[in-house]
Amino acid sequence: MTTLKYHILIVDDERDITDPLATYLNKHGYEISIAHNGEGMDKILLRVNVDLIVLDVMMPGEDGLSICRRLQEKNKIPVILLTALTDETDRIVGLEVGADDYLGKPFNPRELVARIKSVIRRSEMVPHHKKLSTGMVKFDRWRINLSFKEIIDEDDVVTLLSSGEHRLLISLIEYAGIILSRDQLLDMTKGEESKMFDRSIDNHISRLRQKIEIDPKRPKIITTHRGGGYSFVGQLEYLT
Amino acid sequence: MSIVAFFRPKNLAQQMILVMTISLSLLLLVFFIVDILQQKNLPETAISNTKLTELNSLLPIINILTDAQQQQFQDKYSSCHEGYVITNKPFQSTQSYSDAKKIEKYISQYLVITTNSVKISLATFQQKDFSYDKCGTTIKFPLNGMVISLLLENGKWLNAEVHEHEWHLREIHNWLFWTLLAFVFISAVSIKLISHLTKPLTQLNNAAQQFAKGLEFSKVEESGSPDLRQSIKSFNEMQQAVLTALKNRTTTLAAISHDIRTPLTALRLKAELLDDEKTRLSFVDSINKIEKITASGLNFLKSDSKTEPKKKINLSALMESECFDFSELKHQVAYIGSYNINVECRPIALSRAIRNLIENAIKYGENCQVDLVKIPQGIMIKIIDSGPGIPDNELSKVLEPFFRLSKARESEQGGFGLGLAIVKNIIEGHGGEFWLENIKPNGLMAIIKLPY
Numbered sequence: 001m002t003t004l005k006y007h008i009l010i011v012d013d014e015r016d017i018t019d020p021l022a023t024y025l026n027k028h029g030y031e032i033s034i035a036h037n038g039e040g041m042d043k044i045l046l047r048v049n050v051d052l053i054v055l056d057v058m059m060p061g062e063d064g065l066s067i068c069r070r071l072q073e074k075n076k077i078p079v080i081l082l083t084a085l086t087d088e089t090d091r092i093v094g095l096e097v098g099a100d101d102y103l104g105k106p107f108n109p110r111e112l113v114a115r116i117k118s119v120i121r122r123s124e125m126v127p128h129h130k131k132l133s134t135g136m137v138k139f140d141r142w143r144i145n146l147s148f149k150e151i152i153d154e155d156d157v158v159t160l161l162s163s164g165e166h167r168l169l170i171s172l173i174e175y176a177g178i179i180l181s182r183d184q185l186l187d188m189t190k191g192e193e194s195k196m197f198d199r200s201i202d203n204h205i206s207r208l209r210q211k212i213e214i215d216p217k218r219p220k221i222i223t224t225h226r227g228g229g230y231s232f233v234g235q236l237e238y239l240t
Numbered sequence: 241m242s243i244v245a246f247f248r249p250k251n252l253a254q255q256m257i258l259v260m261t262i263s264l265s266l267l268l269l270v271f272f273i274v275d276i277l278q279q280k281n282l283p284e285t286a287i288s289n290t291k292l293t294e295l296n297s298l299l300p301i302i303n304i305l306t307d308a309q310q311q312q313f314q315d316k317y318s319s320c321h322e323g324y325v326i327t328n329k330p331f332q333s334t335q336s337y338s339d340a341k342k343i344e345k346y347i348s349q350y351l352v353i354t355t356n357s358v359k360i361s362l363a364t365f366q367q368k369d370f371s372y373d374k375c376g377t378t379i380k381f382p383l384n385g386m387v388i389s390l391l392l393e394n395g396k397w398l399n400a401e402v403h404e405h406e407w408h409l410r411e412i413h414n415w416l417f418w419t420l421l422a423f424v425f426i427s428a429v430s431i432k433l434i435s436h437l438t439k440p441l442t443q444l445n446n447a448a449q450q451f452a453k454g455l456e457f458s459k460v461e462e463s464g465s466p467d468l469r470q471s472i473k474s475f476n477e478m479q480q481a482v483l484t485a486l487k488n489r490t491t492t493l494a495a496i497s498h499d500i501r502t503p504l505t506a507l508r509l510k511a512e513l514l515d516d517e518k519t520r521l522s523f524v525d526s527i528n529k530i531e532k533i534t535a536s537g538l539n540f541l542k543s544d545s546k547t548e549p550k551k552k553i554n555l556s557a558l559m560e561s562e563c564f565d566f567s568e569l570k571h572q573v574a575y576i577g578s579y580n581i582n583v584e585c586r587p588i589a590l591s592r593a594i595r596n597l598i599e600n601a602i603k604y605g606e607n608c609q610v611d612l613v614k615i616p617q618g619i620m621i622k623i624i625d626s627g628p629g630i631p632d633n634e635l636s637k638v639l640e641p642f643f644r645l646s647k648a649r650e651s652e653q654g655g656f657g658l659g660l661a662i663v664k665n666i667i668e669g670h671g672g673e674f675w676l677e678n679i680k681p682n683g684l685m686a687i688i689k690l691p692y
Contacts, residue, residue, distance in 0.1 A: 014502055020509035027513075084501040106505040106531050109512045150553075150587070157582050158553040160591065162561055207564060211557060 006120055007031040007048060011041045011067070012056035012082065021054070024109050030116070038062035038070075050077055052120055054112070057083035057094070065097050072098030078119045082107070095147040118187050136239035137173060140221055142212060143239070146170055151212065164189060165208050168201070172222060172232040179229040205230055251445075253431075253438040260430050268419055283343055286360070286386050286402045292350050294322075295390065295400060299351065302326075303393045310396070320379070323370030323401040330389035330397045333361035347388065357391035363401070370401045440464035444472055447479075457483055490541055497534040497541070504530060539592065540641065540658045543665035548586040555583040555590075555619065556612060562594055563610050571602045577612030583619055583690060585670055593666040594621070596659045597686045601625035605684060618672070621688040629678040638676065639664045663688075 008030045012018050015036070022032040033048055035041040037059060044050070053071065057064035068079050081099040094102045100119045103112060137144050142151045149166040150158045161169065171188040172180065180188075182201045189204070205224075209216040221234035249255040285291065302310060310326050318324050325331075340360040348355045365383045367373055372381070385403035392398055440463045447460045457479050462469045504527060511523035556579045566573040594610075601608035605625025612621050630638060637643050641661035660676075663686075667674040672690040679685050 014506065016503065016506035017509065020506060020513055024509055024512050084498050105501045106508045106527070109509055150551075156552060158551045158587065159557045160553060160561065160587050162565060165561075203568070207561070211561075 005029060005031045006051040006116075007033065008116065009033045009035060009041065009044055009048070009050045009053045011035045011037075011053060011059075011064070013037060013059045014056070017056075021109070021112075025113070025116075028113050038067050041067065045075070045077075052078045052080065052116060054080050054082060054116075055099075057081055065093060068094070068099050069097040078123045080112070080115055080119060092147045121187050138237040138239055139173075139234040140212065144169070144173075146173075159211055161208075161211070164204050165211070168204050168208055169212075172230065173236065176232040176234075176236050179225050179231045181229045185230065201230075251438065252441055253434050256434045256438070257427075257431055260434075261427065264423060264426065268423075282384070282386050282402065282404055283339060285404065286388060287343060287346055287350075291388075291400075291402065292347065295347075295388070296351055298324075299353075299390060299392075299398070302398055307394070310392075310394075318371035318374070320371065320375035323372065325370055325399045325401075326392070327397050327399060328395075330359040330391075331361055331363065331387040331399045333363050333387070335362040335364075337362045351390070353390070359389040359397075361387050361389070363387050365401065365403065370399075437464065440468050440472060444468075444475060448475065451479055451482075455483070455486065490544075493537060494541055497537040500530070500534050504534070536658045536662070540662050540665070543589065543592070543662040544669065546586075546669055548588055550584050550586055552582055552584045553587045554580060555585070556581045558587065558591055559594060559610055559612055559621070562591060562598060566598055566602065566608075572607035573598055573602065573610065574608070575610050575612075577610060577621075578614065581612055581614060581619055584692065585690065586666075589666045590670070593663040593688070594623070596663050597623040597688075600659060601627070601684070601686070604628065615689070618689060618691040621690070623686040623688075624679065624683060626683045629682060629684045630676060632678060635676045635678070639674070 008025060010018050010021055010025075010032065011034075012021075013036050018034045018036070022034055026032050033044045033050070035044055038061060041053070055064045055068060064081060064083070068081065071077055071079060078100045079098070080101045080103060081094045082103055082105060083094070084105045100122070101115050103115060135146050137146060141154050143153075144151045149161045149163060151161060151169075152158050167189040168185065171185060185201045189201070205222060206216070209219050209222060212221055213219045221232065222230055223233050224230060249258050302313060305313060314324055314326050337360065343360045344358040345355055347360075348358045351358075363369075363385050365372060365381065365385050367375070367381045372379065372383075383403050385401055388400045388402060390398045390400070440461070444460050447458050450456070450458055459476055459479075460472050462472045462476075464472070508524070508527050511520055511527060514520040514523065556577060559577060560575045563573045563575040598608055598610065601623055602625075605627025607626055609624045610621070611624070612619065614620075639660050642657040643661075644657045664674050667688055667690070670690055672688060674686070674688050677685045677687060
């Protein structure tokens with residue numbers, strides 16, 4: 001079976017990064033194009049059908065965030081943002097402008113590949129799902145601003161979520177009502193910490209239940225399905 | 241000793257008040273002494289201007305009075321301190337007085353009468369004499385005195401008593417009362433004025449303390465005397481200068497830590513392309529070390545910042561979650577604290593602090609217990625390991641940035657001497673306290689106290 005090669009566009013002003021990254025991704029079986037600024041990117045997008053863009057935030061001229069925002073408005077090509085700032089606020093800003101994932105420099109190239117796979121699979125799996133990287137959602141006694149790793153109860157007390165728990169909860173909410181298998185969830189929740197790679201989804205589900213369910217033994221928000229799968233069954237309310 | 245310490249002035253206002261009180265007291269003392277020194281002795285009182293002027297004006301009037309009127313004068317005019325008696329013969333004394341002639345001459349010259357018309361004699365007065373019965377009990381008898389007898393035109397004698405003007409108890413009372421009243425009034429006005437004058441100084445002091453604690457600019461209003469104004473202006477400028485210097489340092493460090501990340505990423509990518517697995521791993525290892533250094537540098541800079549908004553969080557859940565993360569990586573970390581403790585804090589910074597402490601506990605002590613309890617003033621977090629602890633004299637030093645324990649202890653663990661400094665910055669930024677204690681027989685306990 002001849003596999004179709006995914007085409008990835010790397011946008012970064014540093015040749016020192018684009019060139020070895022192109023070689024590395026090429027070795028992992030991706031078709032690569034390189035642009036060093038927003039204009040270059042636009043030219044390439046006109047002639048090539050790109051599956052994913054790896055975009056640097058800090059660039060002279062038009063910066064990555066504004067490019068990302070522009071891309072979301074026009075064509076919904078998945079974006080992974082790269083930045084040297086690993087601050088929580090940068091992550092939030094990145095997700096708010098519509099990036100699908102986010103990686104701080106210096107990153108582990110293997111992790112980048114894992115993220116690329118995950119993002120591409122997600123975009124293919126349910127192409128028309130409601131993309132929820134931002135916005136406010138209410139369920140049970142909780143409120144959550146999807147770009148923040150925290151849930152807030154009715155008394156305004158905040159409970160923090162780990163990156164893994166956050167990704168898991170967001171994925172479950174995005175596909176609310178749909179049963180997701182462990183493999184699918186694992187794909188979606190591959191987090192920035194490498195320890196996430198081989199961690200079992202069941203463990204994460206049970207920790208998440210500890211935090212959000214009134215009685216984790218009799219879950220009412222995230223239910224388990226026979227044959228191995230989970231779904232979000234809580235009453236969702238979208239707040240503006 | 242403690243009383244002395246209590247009265248020792250603690251600020252300029254108190255000093256000024258003390259100086260003022262001392263000055264006022266000295267002034268009063270001087271008045272008092274002068275007053276005592278001005279006391280006249282008996283003959284001086286007798287020939288004092290006051291006495292003689294009075295006699296001079298009385299004499300012609302009494303001379304034209306009838307006998308009956310003279311009697312009335314004697315009864316009505318006499319008072320405790322001025323007794324007059326009109327008799328047929330001059331006052332007779334048993335005591336001899338050598339200076340009598342001299343005084344008689346002086347008085348006769350003053351009153352322009354013949355020397356024979358004046359008789360001076362010493363006397364020992366009892367209360368029944370003259371009009372002393374009007375004095376009540378304020379004067380003690382017998383009283384030494386003198387009598388001036390003047391011959392009237394009708395052949396009778398006008399006897400005027402003279403006694404030493406003693407300090408009467410009542411007068412002292414009076415005197416004390418009025419001086420104290422004046423004293424209190426002046427003090428009240430002065431204290432008000434002084435505290436008004438020194439208010440800018442107090443503000444300056446408060447601002448300086450605030451600045452030392454938080455290194456945040458707070459402009460002090462320029463008021464008060466010109467020199468004080470100048471000092472405040474200089475202080476404001478100094479604050480700015482210190483903050484600018486700090487900011488420059490921070491920016492430089494951040495820029496270095498930050499800019500190093502791009503070449504580091506490139507290096508990491510290039511290493512990944514190496515064919516020799518052994519070389520690749522050694523490259524990756526070195527790169528990871530550099531990355532850790534830049535990350536801890538950035539974390540240290542960030543730990544100072546107060547940009548993260550404060551939120552009320554379920555701290556128990558946060559800490560349990562941190563412990564869980566570590567135990568999933570097969571570390572022995574147990575949460576033994578209470579549940580559902582909510583605290584207002586900067587959650588990302590606080591979890592970094594707790595993570596740093598757990599990491600240290602695992603690194604040096606292998607296992608770790610994390611405790612969280614409520615205390616009257618807030619909450620207390622304890623992170624306890626069973627490792628070798630730290631020499632007592634270095635317990636506080638290890639909290640300083642870039643402080644490293646001996647190489648042997650540090651071994652291959654790869655600390656950069658910032659972990660505990662980061663914790664300290666974060667906790668102090670929350671208005672809390674952080675310190676380390678050794679536990680017997682072995683182990684180290686990191687304690688955090690946070691206010692509600």
